[in-house]
Amino acid sequence: MSGLQTTADGTEVVSTGSEAAALERPPLLVLDAVTGFLDAHGLGSGDLAWERIGDGQSNITYRIIRGGESFVLRRGPRPPLPRSTHDMVREARVQQLLGAEGIPVPQILAVCSDETLLGVPFYVMSYLDGHVITGSAPEHLDTPEQRGDISRAVVETLARLHSVDVTGPELSRLGRAEGYLERQVRRFAGLWEANTLRDVPLVEQVAQELGASVPASQRASVVHGDYRLGNLMFGRQQPATVTGILDWEMATLGDPLADLGYLAATYSEPGAESTVMDLTSVTKQPGYWSRDQLVAGYADRTGLDVSALPWYQALALWKSAIFCEAIYTRYLKGERPGDTFGPTLEEGVPLLLESAAETLRRS
Known part of the structure; x- marks a missing residue:
């Protein structure tokens, strides 16, 4: 090596x-x-x-x-x-x-x-010695019972993160929780303009609908920003245990349901429409919790009202489309030679936006 x-x-x-x-x-x-x-x-x-x-x-x-x-x-x-x-x-x-x-x-x-x-x-x-699970699980965690334990660990770890007291002098400086959702919509709308070479009207349409229906945040917490199965390290023992949360690039203070919405929006389940942000193909297998079970399990552990979650899922899909457009633009400019993901985004980004619009209609 x-x-x-x-x-x-x-x-x-x-x-x-x-x-x-x-x-x-x-x-x-x-x-x-x-x-x-x-x-x-x-x-x-x-x-x-x-x-x-x-x-x-x-x-x-x-x-x-x-x-x-x-x-x-x-x-x-x-x-x-x-x-x-x-x-x-x-x-x-x-x-x-x-x-x-x-x-x-x-x-x-x-x-x-x-x-x-x-x-x-x-x-x-x-260096954490363990397993990151996306397309398959290690043998010792690959039974229907252990698959359920993986899903449970994902939810319990997120609830644990969101229980951290963010009022202390150090953590409170990580961001401004008040107005977090409104700022997300404004900021990412601007990022689209700065990172695209094409006209996709649905971006602005979804942005306007998101901005017109922002839910009230119930609490302030650390928001990971990219919380998904592929950013968790699992130990080599049973039952499934999260030994590390990875990739804190987008962490800040804000609305905890933003993390839950992103987790649900990128979590695979049988029969669900696939997008380029379908990031956990392993969870289509029997034994893993469904999206609805993830959401219910989180609500049970946090006491938060999750009835507005489709809005947060739509936000996650819309933001993902904007991130992916930046990758696509770098690919078109020749800044990602040899890239196999970039070409998929010509159609992948518009499909993400359509999924965001459809999800928003459910909210």
Whole structure:
């Protein structure tokens, strides 16, 4: 695994800064820079081995193996980066704060705000040994009973996250919960204009309908922003246990039902219409909870009124369409060579918007 790796989009990893400087497009890892950073923080010793892990379309994650120890390095994509996105320093801080509250997150080991090392800030965290479940489950969790336990763990972990007291001096600075939903609609409507090369009228139509029917938030909580099965690490034991919540890029304070709406909108079940955000194909198998069971289980554990959830699901689908459009535009501009996801978004984004409009009508 160690050494130089070339991929379809050019050279991703190089050994030295001089090699990086000679490239037309900057690499994602410079091994001598990473080695020096790890040395400075007492993390492992000797040569590096590495592999890219995860399925994220935004930030990039590597497993780093050094002297028999494993770490995880997480960084943003190649610049230029949109303003206020891919904030690795903030993402690391969120996990430090939530870890202190007993939420299962990786341990943050070192944070680098110096962009001269890799071109962007990054951080190093502990490596969690377990399973991320998307298309299949590990054998020890792949029975109807254990599948039900996986669904239960997903709901219980979300309810636990949303129970964290956010009034303290540190967590309260993560965001402004008041007006969160209205700001989401305004912000993402603007992001569409900044990240598209085509005219899709349904974006504005859904935005207007969302803005005209914003539900009243019942409480303030930490909102993960991308809470789904594929962002959870499960342990190797029975019953199914979440040992880590991953990918905190979009975390803030806001309405907890935004997370539940996103979970339900991206959760697969038999007979449901598929979209490019159909992110948990494994949950179509017998034993996994249905969307309605997820929602009811969450309501039982939190006491929140979930009757307006279709609005939150529509918001999630609409926001996902806007995120995906940004990916599609980067693909069209040649900034994602070798990408197989980008081409699917020509039709995938309009279909997401149609699904959002249909879901909103149910609210």
